Amino acid sequence: MRKTLVIARRELASLYGGPLAYVLGAVFLLLTGYFFWSDLVFFVLVGGANQPRGLWRYVFLDFRLVTLLVVPLLTMRLFAEERKLGTLELLWTFPVRDREVLAGKLLAVLVAFTAMLAGTLVGPGILWAFHPFPLGPLAAGYLGLFLLGVAFIGCGLAASAVTENQVVAAMLAYGVLVFSWFATWNEAAIGERVAPFLLQLSLFDHFYGFAQGVIDGRDVAYLLAFAALFVFLALRALGARAWRGVG
Amino acid sequence: MIETRQLTKRFGGHTAIEDVSLAVARGEVVGFLGPNGAGKTTTLRVLAGVFPPTAGEAFVGGHDVVRAPLAARRRLGYAPERPALHLEMTVAGLLEFAARLRDLAGRDARRAAVGAAVERSGLAGTEGRRIGTLSKGFRQRVGLAVALVGDPPVLLLDEPTAGLDPEQSAETRRLVRELGRDHAVLVSSHALAEVEAMADRVVILHRGRVLAADRPAALAARLRPASRVDVEATAPAPALAAALGAVSGVRRAEPIAGGNGHGRVRVEMEPGRDARPALAARVAERGWGLLALAPVETSLEEAFLALVGRGQP
Numbered sequence: 001m002r003k004t005l006v007i008a009r010r011e012l013a014s015l016y017g018g019p020l021a022y023v024l025g026a027v028f029l030l031l032t033g034y035f036f037w038s039d040l041v042f043f044v045l046v047g048g049a050n051q052p053r054g055l056w057r058y059v060f061l062d063f064r065l066v067t068l069l070v071v072p073l074l075t076m077r078l079f080a081e082e083r084k085l086g087t088l089e090l091l092w093t094f095p096v097r098d099r100e101v102l103a104g105k106l107l108a109v110l111v112a113f114t115a116m117l118a119g120t121l122v123g124p125g126i127l128w129a130f131h132p133f134p135l136g137p138l139a140a141g142y143l144g145l146f147l148l149g150v151a152f153i154g155c156g157l158a159a160s161a162v163t164e165n166q167v168v169a170a171m172l173a174y175g176v177l178v179f180s181w182f183a184t185w186n187e188a189a190i191g192e193r194v195a196p197f198l199l200q201l202s203l204f205d206h207f208y209g210f211a212q213g214v215i216d217g218r219d220v221a222y223l224l225a226f227a228a229l230f231v232f233l234a235l236r237a238l239g240a241r242a243w244r245g246v247g
Numbered sequence: 248m249i250e251t252r253q254l255t256k257r258f259g260g261h262t263a264i265e266d267v268s269l270a271v272a273r274g275e276v277v278g279f280l281g282p283n284g285a286g287k288t289t290t291l292r293v294l295a296g297v298f299p300p301t302a303g304e305a306f307v308g309g310h311d312v313v314r315a316p317l318a319a320r321r322r323l324g325y326a327p328e329r330p331a332l333h334l335e336m337t338v339a340g341l342l343e344f345a346a347r348l349r350d351l352a353g354r355d356a357r358r359a360a361v362g363a364a365v366e367r368s369g370l371a372g373t374e375g376r377r378i379g380t381l382s383k384g385f386r387q388r389v390g391l392a393v394a395l396v397g398d399p400p401v402l403l404l405d406e407p408t409a410g411l412d413p414e415q416s417a418e419t420r421r422l423v424r425e426l427g428r429d430h431a432v433l434v435s436s437h438a439l440a441e442v443e444a445m446a447d448r449v450v451i452l453h454r455g456r457v458l459a460a461d462r463p464a465a466l467a468a469r470l471r472p473a474s475r476v477d478v479e480a481t482a483p484a485p486a487l488a489a490a491l492g493a494v495s496g497v498r499r500a501e502p503i504a505g506g507n508g509h510g511r512v513r514v515e516m517e518p519g520r521d522a523r524p525a526l527a528a529r530v531a532e533r534g535w536g537l538l539a540l541a542p543v544e545t546s547l548e549e550a551f552l553a554l555v556g557r558g559q560p
Contacts, residue, residue, distance in 0.1 A: 006347040010333075017335035086331030090393070093295040093325040094348040095317040241298045 003096045007104025008111070011078070015112055020077070025112075028070045029119045035062035036123035052137040052213040060141040060211035063120065064204070067149055068181075072173035074112060075156025076166040078105045079238070083164035098238050102231065106157060113149050117142065137213025144210020147223040151203060152177060154227030154234075161237040177203065248273050248322075248401050248431030249294060254303035256289050263289040264455040266303070269433075273400060276427035278446030278463075279435035280551070286455040287435040288328065291403045294433070295325040307401050321350065321399070328405040328435075330390030334379035338370060338389055341378060342396050349397040360397045367426075368392040369418065384415045391419070395426075402426060404434040408441060420445050439551055451551065475515045476523060477503070479539040480530050484510035487535070494529050496522035509538055 015021045036059055043055040082088040091101060124138055152173070159172035180203040199205055203226060206219040249271035256263045264286035271277045279287050293300045296312050296319060305312045308322035333341060342364055346357040365371055368388045373381065378389055387410065394402060407423065408416040423445045426432055436442050442449055443463045450460040459466060480487055484502035487510035492500035499515045516522045523540060530537045 003348065006344065010336075010344045013340065014333055014335055085333070086327055086329055087333060089292070089297050090325065090327060090331040091348075092297045093320055093323065094345070095321040095350060096348055097317070 003100040004103040004107060007096070007101055008107040011105050011108035012111060015108065021074070021112055024070050024074055025116050025119070028066055028116045031066045031069075032063050032120045033123060035059065035066065036120070040123075040127065051133055056137050056141050056213060057211045060145060060207075063145055064148060064207060064211075067145065067152060068177060070116070071113065071149060071152035072156045072159070072170045072177070075109055075153055075160055075173065076170040077160065078109065078157055079160040079234075080164050080166045080169045084166075092241070098235060102157070102235055102238065106153065106231065109153050109157070110150070113153060114146070117146060117149070140210050140213045140215050143215060144207050144219070144223075147210075147220060148203070148207050151223045151226040151230075154230035158230040158234040158237065161234040180204070248308055249277075249403075249433055250306040251290065251294065252304045254290065254293060254305055255301050256286075256293055256298075257301045262455055264293075264452075267452070267455070267457055268303075269450050269457065269460065271401075271431045271433050273431045274428060275448065276423060276432040276434060276446045278442030278449045279433055279452060280437070280439065280442050280449050281435075281452035282437055285452040287437075287452055288405055289455075290452070291325070291405050291433065291435060295323060295403050296320050323401040323403060324394030324396070324399040325403045326390045326394040326405060326407060328409055330386045332378045332386060332389055332393075335377065337375055337377055338365070338381075338392075339374040341389065342392055345393045345396040349399070351397050363398065364392040364395040367395055367422065369422075384411055387411060387415075387419075391422075400430055402430050402432045402434075404432065406435055406437070408436070408438075416441070474518075474521070475513060475543040476526065477511065477513050477539065477541050477543055478526055478530070478537075479509055479511045481536040481538065482510045482530075482533070484512060486510070487530075488512045490529055490533055491526055494522055494525045496520040496525060513543065 039055060039058040039062060042058065043051075048054050079088060082091070121142075127133070128135075155176050156169070156173040159176070160166075160169040162172070163169050180201070183198050183202055203223075206222045209216045209219050250269070252268050254267040255265050267286070267290055269277070279290070281287050292298060294305050294307060294312060296316050299313045307319040310319040310322070312319045336344070339361060342361040343357060346360045349360075351357045351360050361374075365374060368391045370385070370388050370392055373385060378386060381389065387407070391404070391407060394404065404423065408419050411419060420441065423432060423434055427445075427447070434442075434445060436445075446463065448460065449463050449466055451458045451466075478487070478491060478500075482490075488500045488502050491497060491512055491514050496517050497514055498517050500512050503511050503513045505511050514522070514526060527537055527540060
């Protein structure tokens, strides 16, 4: 656990030692801020009385897209950069376990992502100051967004663990995540037998409930399992150096 | 402190090292010598715990690097050939990170360890600088400092002088010698002069196999293909060569350049025979004046080339 914190701390120092984290953070806040404002205007003009269905649903479905855009760029460098620099090879010569390295990096990105999410609270905060509203649905939406981010991060982490090229890592993560979104885009194209099954597996179908203020244990479990699967794959990818012969 | 037994590493169908056995005791510097691609880095990586061997065993400080990886790694410092550094971090920040990973508990212990590593590798004054702003020579030193943090008893240094200027190389060699007094140091190089200057013993690796292991001087003596002398006399070179070639105990005599108007011939003698008195007598017999008769030293370079040549199929 102590080594995990050591790794996480260094990872954060590297992340915030360069421009990437700030640029991603700024774009994330800019886009989420714009979506919040435009969705609010829409709600005020034509949304009706149901705030969770009329406002939060749109806000979180829009935030979801921004998260999809930003997370793979946040995770792409985690292992790919270290592999290219050779620091990953050096890291394996220290008394530290693979899983501690993985956990440390995961923790660092979670911290960075949480900081970004916290920044988006400004809009709802201002709204609440002028016009208080029930906080439950908002909290559910943020929980969902956080869990969705965890799933994205798991996937991005695994993509970064298999290559030394950051662009390849980002593209792999986009490929998996966008596919798991569009797989159920057109139910006619996938056939009646497969559709319900694919629907169960679709990442984004497990987010709709949260966006409308509903926390369902199955959705929580699904998103965490999705992340765990990819973290496991990342661990295996790191272990592959036994036969691949590169750090 | 360092030991490998019949270490073998294959990548797919390619065999990087085969049956490599070597041992390094504390207080000893062993030079790991071989052309590029001989398997030096692969051996060091297995010892350092980067990846496990395909067969054979490797021990660091008595701990099997596969069965007890953490115990083994706790006792070693590894400096890869290409310094692997986080360029956005400061020198002190990176060394502090290394100290934490090496289980140095407490701020004072870590500060002392970082200070000692900085001191030893000649980085004083650069602690607060970002590694990305340092010159190549200094980055190499930072790589070395990372290996030295916490003073692990086993040091694996992969070509520590690669890319350094002559002065920096000399400094690094001096440091390696100094570290050799109370550490077990395995240092790789493809330059013979360098290994001769640093190492108590040399292990020569070629195509993944150990060709020879001995003290540098003994290696040169053992491998000396035949003793040779250069003879210079007041005679035309071809005539001198012909005359000396006929002396008993001489394998070959060939004119060589130089001699300043006089004849100069390199004479190769049969192994174990010293034909020098006979050579001098023959020159006198012909009525020429003997100007020089000097033994030719066999360098480790030649010994190495002879070995490598022998190792080829």
